[in-house]
Every structure is written in structure tokens, then in C-alpha cells.
Amino acid sequence: MSEFKTLRGMRDFLPEDARTMIYVEDVARKVARLYGYKEIITPVVESYELLAAKAGDEVRSRMFAFRDLGGRHVALRPEFTASVARLVATTLRNEPKPFRLFCMGSAYRYDEPQRGRYREFWQSDYELVGSSRPEADAEIIMLTDSLMQGAGLKKFTMKVGHVGVIRGILTQERIGEKQQSAIMQLMDKKQYDDAFKLVKNARASEKCLTVLRQLVECSSNDISKMLSRMEKLVENYEKSVAAVENLRQILELVSQSGCKIDATVDAGFARGLEYYTGMIFEPYVPHLDIALGGGGRYDRLVELFGGESTPAVGVAHGIDRIALGMQLKKTALKVEKEKTVMVIPIKEELRSEALKISRMLRDAGVLVEVEVMGRKMAKALEDADRRKMDYAIIVGERELKEGTVVIRDLAKRQQNTVKIDKMADEIR
Ligand code: HAM
Numbered sequence: 001m002s003e004f005k006t007l008r009g010m011r012d013f014l015p016e017d018a019r020t021m022i023y024v025e026d027v028a029r030k031v032a033r034l035y036g037y038k039e040i041i042t043p044v045v046e047s048y049e050l051l052a053a054k055a056g057d058e059v060r061s062r063m064f065a066f067r068d069l070g071g072r073h074v075a076l077r078p079e080f081t082a083s084v085a086r087l088v089a090t091t092l093r094n095e096p097k098p099f100r101l102f103c104m105g106s107a108y109r110y111d112e113p114q115r116g117r118y119r120e121f122w123q124s125d126y127e128l129v130g131s132s133r134p135e136a137d138a139e140i141i142m143l144t145d146s147l148m149q150g151a152g153l154k155k156f157t158m159k160v161g162h163v164g165v166i167r168g169i170l171t172q173e174r175i176g177e178k179q180q181s182a183i184m185q186l187m188d189k190k191q192y193d194d195a196f197k198l199v200k201n202a203r204a205s206e207k208c209l210t211v212l213r214q215l216v217e218c219s220s221n222d223i224s225k226m227l228s229r230m231e232k233l234v235e236n237y238e239k240s241v242a243a244v245e246n247l248r249q250i251l252e253l254v255s256q257s258g259c260k261i262d263a264t265v266d267a268g269f270a271r272g273l274e275y276y277t278g279m280i281f282e283p284y285v286p287h288l289d290i291a292l293g294g295g296g297r298y299d300r301l302v303e304l305f306g307g308e309s310t311p312a313v314g315v316a317h318g319i320d321r322i323a324l325g326m327q328l329k330k331t332a333l334k335v336e337k338e339k340t341v342m343v344i345p346i347k348e349e350l351r352s353e354a355l356k357i358s359r360m361l362r363d364a365g366v367l368v369e370v371e372v373m374g375r376k377m378a379k380a381l382e383d384a385d386r387r388k389m390d391y392a393i394i395v396g397e398r399e400l401k402e403g404t405v406v407i408r409d410l411a412k413r414q415q416n417t418v419k420i421d422k423m424a425d426e427i428r
Pocket of ligand 1: 078079080109111116117118119120121122123125126127272273291293294295297298313314315316317318319320321
């Protein structure tokens with residue numbers, strides 16, 4: 001048989017890399033707990049129709065979709081928001097709002113693999129359901145700040161926008177929603193000429209084109225200046241003015257909370273998914289030109305899935321990308337090194353005693369491995385040393401008769417005999 005490899009875009013995580021991923025997951029879970037998000041677990045496989053509904057062309061065309069053995073059109077989840085919206089529209093429909101839900105797990109997209117882009121990746125996803133108020137949007141941004149800080153990525157920038165600004169203009173110009181999405185996707189990719197061609201073909205006014213051009217050219221590091229400029233540009237489009245005002249309120253709330261975020265407002269920013277109706281954002285770190293997360297407000301998804309009209313806002317962070325950001329920054333993981341012990345029987349007849357001793361130690365919370373290769377003592381000690389274990393417990397016949405074992409400190413190369421009921425204390 002040929003040698004098997006992982007599929008393109010799929011990875012094995014060996015202990016060192018897995019440790020960083022789990023570390024980021026721990027930080028994400030801690031943030032969920034601190035902000036009151038309850039963890040739920042949803043299926044990896046869902047109906048294609050559900051996942052594709054508002055995923056946007058980009059994600060939709062890259063879904064791992066197939067027919068299952070029952071002939072159902074299904075797909076591996078490319079994200080969590082559709083599953084959460086399904087739950088809100090069905091099982092949770094009568095629960096008192098707001099609810100804060102948290103999901104963590106793998107997601108799948110047939111993306112072109114490159115640094116930070118894989119076909120299987122992990123997300124931590126937070127959804128705040130039931131509030132249309134700006135403080136809910138502010139919470140999602142603040143929570144993202146907490147996660148980035150927790151992962152040691154203190155220097156990050158937040159790209160912020162509001163889909164209502166451009167949609168407001170295009171709606172007033174009587175351009176349909178589908179066409180609007182196509183235009184916004186092009187603007188998001190900075191393919192402005194193509195975007196404006198679509199706007200022109202949709203018979204929008206000259207004034208509209210001028211406003212759109214000026215909007216995407218408009219940039220300033222000063223958020224308040226930028227928002228005022230945007231507001232002035234869209235003054236004849238009522239809904240767009242409201243969108244800019246909404247964004248201003250959200251960013252003011254974040255800043256007034258004391259959360260200092262280095263944000264830049266981008267008027268042409270759209271994000272790939274189609275369900276957004278309000279504020280959108282993505283965090284970035286230096287030296288990585290891909291977003292570490294992404295989120296925003298989606299007030300119409302739940303009703304699209306047959307639920308009541310339910311406002312919601314959320315974010316998903318790329319666990320892989322945060323881990324990559326940490327590796328690039330060489331951020332040390334804040335993990336306490338626990339003492340590790342190797343239990344070695346002096347001879348084969350003492351195997352069961354070695355297993356018994358190791359159970360006693362584990363019951364006392366000590367991290368224990370048992371020699372299972374049948375090696376001679378010197379070899380077994382050498383191996384424990386090579387693997388940087390802290391102690392060896394040597395199980396010998398004579399000591400056992402006296403209710404003792406030998407504990408060897410592998411770094412100091414010293415050993416002494418201790419009572420079995422005292423060995424855990426000795427190690428700690
Ligand atoms: P998204 O921007 O499509 O948003 O994905 C969120 C994050 O997942 C990205 O910023 C990135 O860190 C990570 N990610 C996406 N694709 C890949 C990939 N191929 N390889 C590695 N990482 C990837 C969503 O998924 C929305 N559901 C976010 C949301 C939640 N909006 C509202 N609530």
C-alpha cells in the first residue's frame with residue numbers, strides 16, 4: 001500500500017502544536033465564562049440548505065458538501081452562526097432573551113491552503129442573541145479584546161465597519177438585496193471599478209456613484225473625524241446616516257468602558273458572509289495579513305430560519321490563527337509545569353505493584369507514567385531522564401516489604417526511601 005498522508009489543508013497536531021491550540025482554547029473558554037456565555041455543542045454535519053442560506057458565495061462555494069447515504073444534501077459546517085441561529089429559531093425559541101452562547105470546535109472550508117488558511121480549522125464562537133442595542137455590539141468587541149489580551153496579543157488593530165452604510169445608499173437607489181451583496185463583495189476585495197460598474201448597470205444615480213467613490217477613498221486614523229466625514233458624505237441617505245450614528249455609539253461605548261482599542265474604520269468593508277445587517281469587525285496583528293477573527297450584527301438570520309424576528313450579534317475567532325500569531329510573536333504559554341513521575345518495577349514480577357503504586361499517586365493528583373517496555377532499571381531511568389521527567393519511583397521487593405519505595409530526583413540524581421503513604425507528599 002502507498003504511504004498515507006494527511007489530505008491537503010488538513011493537519012496533524014503533534015504535542016507541541018496541540019498544546020498551543022489547547023492553550024488558546026482554554027483562554028477562549030475562560031473569556032466565555034467571564035462574560036457569561038454558556039457553551040453548547042452543535043453537529044459538525046448539518047443540512048446544506050441551512051449552512052448555505054446566507055453564507056455568501058465565497059464560503060458557499062467552498063463548502064465540503066455531499067449526499068449522505070440517505071440521499072440528503074449535507075455539508076461539514078464552515079462556521080457556527082447558522083447552527084446557533086437554527087437553535088434560536090427552533091429549540092430555544094421560547095427561552096427568555098438575551099442568551100449568550102459559546103461554541104468551540106472544528107470548521108471546514110475548501111480554501112486554498114497557505115499560512116493561516118487551512119481546510120480544517122478551529123473557531124471559538126460567541127453569539128449574543130436578543131438585543132439590538134449598541135451595548136451588545138460593544139460587548140462582542142470588548143470580548144474579542146479580552147481574548148486577544150489573554151492570548152498575549154496585546155498589539156492588535158481592529159478593522160471596523162457597518163454594512164448599513166453602503167446598503168442604505170443602494171437600497172435608496174432601489175438596488176435589490178442580491179445585487180447589493182455582489183457589489184459589496186467586490187468593494188470588500190477593493191475591486192472598486194467592477195463594483196461601480198455593477199452600480200452603474202443597476203441604474204443608480206450619478207450622485208450615488210460619487211458618494212460611493214468618496215466613501216471608499218475616505219480614511220483617517222482619527223475615528224471621530226472619519227465618522228463625521230462619512231456622515232457628511234451620506235447625508236442624503238437616511239438609513240446610511242443612521243448606520244454611521246450606530247457605529248459611533250458602539251465605538252463610544254467601547255471606549256467609555258475603558259477598553260482601549262486601536263480601531264480603523266473602513267467604509268467599504270463588507271466581510272464574506274451575507275447575513276450581516278450592522279456593525280462588522282475583524283482583529284489583525286502585525287506580521288499577519290489575515291484576520292484573526294471576524295464578527296458583526298445579523299438581525300435577520302433567525303427569522304430566515306423560521307423563528308421570530310430576533311436581533312443578534314456575534315464573533316468567531318480563528319484558534320489556529322491566534323496560535324500562529326502567538327508563535328510568530330514567540331509568546332510563552334503561561335502554563336504551570338507539573339511534576340511528572342515514572343514508576344519503574346525492579347523486575348517483571350513487580351508489574352502489578354508498579355501499577356498499584358501509580359494508581360495511588362494518580363488518586364493523589366500526581367502525573368504518572370509506568371514503565372511498559374520491560375526495560376532494565378538503568379535503561380528505564382535513562383529514558384525518563386531523556387524525557388525530562390522529574391522523579392522516578394523505583395518499586396523493589398525489599399522496600400515493598402517495609403511499606404516503602406525509592407524516590408529518585410532525576411535532575412539532582414539523588415534518591416531516598418519513603419513510606420508509600422508519604423510518597424505523594426514527597427513529590428509535591
Ligand atoms: P469568518 O470571518 O468567516 O466569520 O471566520 C471567522 C474566523 O475564522 C476568521 O477570522 C479566521 O480567523 C477563521 N477562519 C476562517 N476560515 C479559515 C481557514 N480557512 N483557515 C483558518 N482559519 C479560518 C465567521 O465564521 C462568522 N460565523 C463569525 C460570526 C459569528 N459572525 C457573527 N457571529
